[in-house]
Amino acid sequence: MEHNKQAGRITFVSHAPTAAIRAAAFPLDEPVEPAKLEALRSLGRKPARPNRIEAAPELRTRQTAAALGLDPTQSPELRDLDYGTWAGKSPEEVHAFDPGGLGQWLSDTSAAPHGGESIDSLVIRVEHWLTAHRHTGHTLAITHPAVIRATILLTLQAPAQSFWRIDIPPASITDLRWNGHAWTLRSTGGPLAFSS
Numbered sequence: 001m002e003h004n005k006q007a008g009r010i011t012f013v014s015h016a017p018t019a020a021i022r023a024a025a026f027p028l029d030e031p032v033e034p035a036k037l038e039a040l041r042s043l044g045r046k047p048a049r050p051n052r053i054e055a056a057p058e059l060r061t062r063q064t065a066a067a068l069g070l071d072p073t074q075s076p077e078l079r080d081l082d083y084g085t086w087a088g089k090s091p092e093e094v095h096a097f098d099p100g101g102l103g104q105w106l107s108d109t110s111a112a113p114h115g116g117e118s119i120d121s122l123v124i125r126v127e128h129w130l131t132a133h134r135h136t137g138h139t140l141a142i143t144h145p146a147v148i149r150a151t152i153l154l155t156l157q158a159p160a161q162s163f164w165r166i167d168i169p170p171a172s173i174t175d176l177r178w179n180g181h182a183w184t185l186r187s188t189g190g191p192l193a194f195s196s
Contacts (some may be wrong), residue, residue, distance in 0.1 A: 008178030009138040010130075011050070012148045013192065015064040016040055017170040025090045026083040027144075028116075032063045040067035040171065043192065051137030054078060056144060061079040064171070065142045072142060077129040080144040084116025109160035119150075119163050126150040134178045148174050148188075 018038040020027040051108035055061045056079045065072045086094050094114075101113030109119035126147055133139050134181050145168035152158070152166050155176060167189065168174065172187040 007180070008134045008136060008176075008183075010176045011138065011140050012151065012153075012174040012176070013064065013068075013140065013142045014059045014145050014148055014168050014170055014172045014174070015056075015058075015142060016067065020059050020088070020135050021170055023090060024087065026086045026094070027060075027068060027080060028088040029058050030060060032067070036171070037067045040064065040192070041062055041069075043068070047061070049138075050140040053140045053142075055142040056080060056147070058144075061142045061144070061159055068142075070134070072140075074130070075141070077125055078141055078143040078147055081122050081146040082116035082157070083121070084112065084114030086114040106164065109163065119160055122146060122158060123150045123153060123163075130154060130183065134183075145170070151176065151183075152185060153186060155185045 001102070016032040016039075018027065018030045018032055019025075020030050022033070022190055053065070053070050053072040054075040055065045056069075057074045058080055061078075062072075062074075078192060091102065098113065104111045104113050109123075110117040127150075130151065148161050148168045149166040152174070153160060153162060156162075169189055171192045172188075173190050175186040176183050177186055178184075
């Protein structure tokens with residue numbers, strides 16, 4: 001069987017916790033909390049021979065991959081949602097100077113009042129990446145909760161507004177399979193442990 005005709009499987013790993021996650025802030029390119037990196041190193045588990053390993057380019061995804069003993073190819077399509085001028089701020093801080101913008105962003109998935117990227121734009125970017133991985137065997141992808149949420153929306157053909165109703169914990173796994181016609185969601189939000 002040719003490599004490009006293999007059935008698709010994607011195991012997404014949500015990066016380990018950061019200070020921004022703990023503070024419920026819009027992320028910057030901040031590092032993973034040191035204790036969480038050590039916890040990942042102590043897992044001592046690796047995925048069962050994926051065909052490819054990819055990671056978003058941000059520091060927190062690269063650190064998560066390194067702590068798991070992985071050497072991924074950087075994939076710009078897996079980068080986090082661009083929060084524009086809100087990066088590094090809490091929702092409360094944003095509400096203090098732009099309450100209308102925050103409300104618009106939470107209710108209109110085409111809006112990008114922060115000057116960054118809309119949810120709709122993220123979904124389109126992720127859809128292109130998914131399409132390219134239908135027949136590439138097993139891909140392990142270390143990325144961000146927003147990217148994984150977009151993937152679940154696409155898999156379930158759910159409305160974009162459902163983005164806000166999907167919870168992806170840090171250091172968790174979401175598994176998709178390509179059945180020849182569509183992606184199916186096998187599991188999501190499970191603790192970081194690899195299975196064959």
